[in-house]
Amino acid sequence: MALLTPQDLENLSVQLEENDATIKKVTGLDVRGICGELYGTKPDSQKIGIIPISSGEGIIGNFASSLLFIAQYFGLNGFITEHPDITGYYEAVSQGADIILMADDHMFVAHNLRNGRIASNHVATGVIYAEIASRFREATSKDILVIGLGRVGYAGAAHLVRKGFNVYACDPNRAFLEKAVQELGISPYCREDRKRFSMVFEATPNPDTISEGMIEERCLVSTPGIPCGLPPEIGRKYRVDLVMEPLVIGVASMLYSVM
Numbered sequence: 001m002a003l004l005t006p007q008d009l010e011n012l013s014v015q016l017e018e019n020d021a022t023i024k025k026v027t028g029l030d031v032r033g034i035c036g037e038l039y040g041t042k043p044d045s046q047k048i049g050i051i052p053i054s055s056g057e058g059i060i061g062n063f064a065s066s067l068l069f070i071a072q073y074f075g076l077n078g079f080i081t082e083h084p085d086i087t088g089y090y091e092a093v094s095q096g097a098d099i100i101l102m103a104d105d106h107m108f109v110a111h112n113l114r115n116g117r118i119a120s121n122h123v124a125t126g127v128i129y130a131e132i133a134s135r136f137r138e139a140t141s142k143d144i145l146v147i148g149l150g151r152v153g154y155a156g157a158a159h160l161v162r163k164g165f166n167v168y169a170c171d172p173n174r175a176f177l178e179k180a181v182q183e184l185g186i187s188p189y190c191r192e193d194r195k196r197f198s199m200v201f202e203a204t205p206n207p208d209t210i211s212e213g214m215i216e217e218r219c220l221v222s223t224p225g226i227p228c229g230l231p232p233e234i235g236r237k238y239r240v241d242l243v244m245e246p247l248v249i250g251v252a253s254m255l256y257s258v259m
């Protein structure tokens with residue numbers, strides 16, 4: 001899994017503002033509205049304990065401060081512990097955190113100490129970005145393309161199947177594709193079918209995974225993937241709206257899902 005870099009997290013508030021405006025334009029709701037409908041919850045100034053974790057590749061310079069910005073943006077009472085790891089965990093609980101946010105190199109979790117609910121970033125991110133794609137008001141059918149069936153893509157595809165969309169998906173890893181066909185009943189996307197989509201959920205760590213023959217002239221691409229799966233020239237040639245932001249939208253989904 002590709003790890004965030006401090007550069008990915010620069011100008012987070014600008015990235016959020018731009019993406020929230022796009023989401024509102026193409027779905028009719030902003031991130032708060034979609035998360036509220038998706039989970040049936042709303043923030044109630046819960047105390048969020050943000051714990052830096054030093055394992056593996058170590059602490060990412062502006063990761064904790066980015067989480068603090070996100071907590072405050074959604075009306076929550078966030079704080080970053082003075083110490084990392086276990087000492088930080090003890091500090092967060094002692095200071096009355098209702099929800100703990102912490103991430104190592106493999107898992108990023110939100111754990112609500114009051115109701116026991118726990119969310120992982122990869123599932124919450126897959127679900128919210130798939131949900132955004134599926135709410136495209138100008139969609140011409142219930143057909144939706146999912147590119148990438150790893151932890152994030154699979155979670156998004158499962159969510160779309162549950163919502164009754166016709167999910168077509170592709171992944172270079174044949175085992176991932178087979179698993180999704182068997183377990184979710186999705187249809188493998190075949191380029192030869194020349195089928196085009198007005199809704200695309202892209203969840204790969206690769207650039208330029210979206211090709212011209214995949215999309216309709218008017219299309220919404222929703223992706224947490226870094227780097228961007230939409231080639232800029234295709235985005236310019238067609239009327240494509242792109243929702244792509246590295247952290248805030250996925251963390252909002254995590255927090256709303258454990259409230």
Ligand SMILES: NCCC[C@@H](N)C(=O)NCCCC[C@H](N)C(=O)O
Binds near residue numbers: 059
């Ligand atoms: N959609 C967001 C996906 C984040 C994930 N790909 C990642 O970089 N995880 C590593 C986070 C490491 C945080 C570090 N341990 C710290 O606490 O600063």
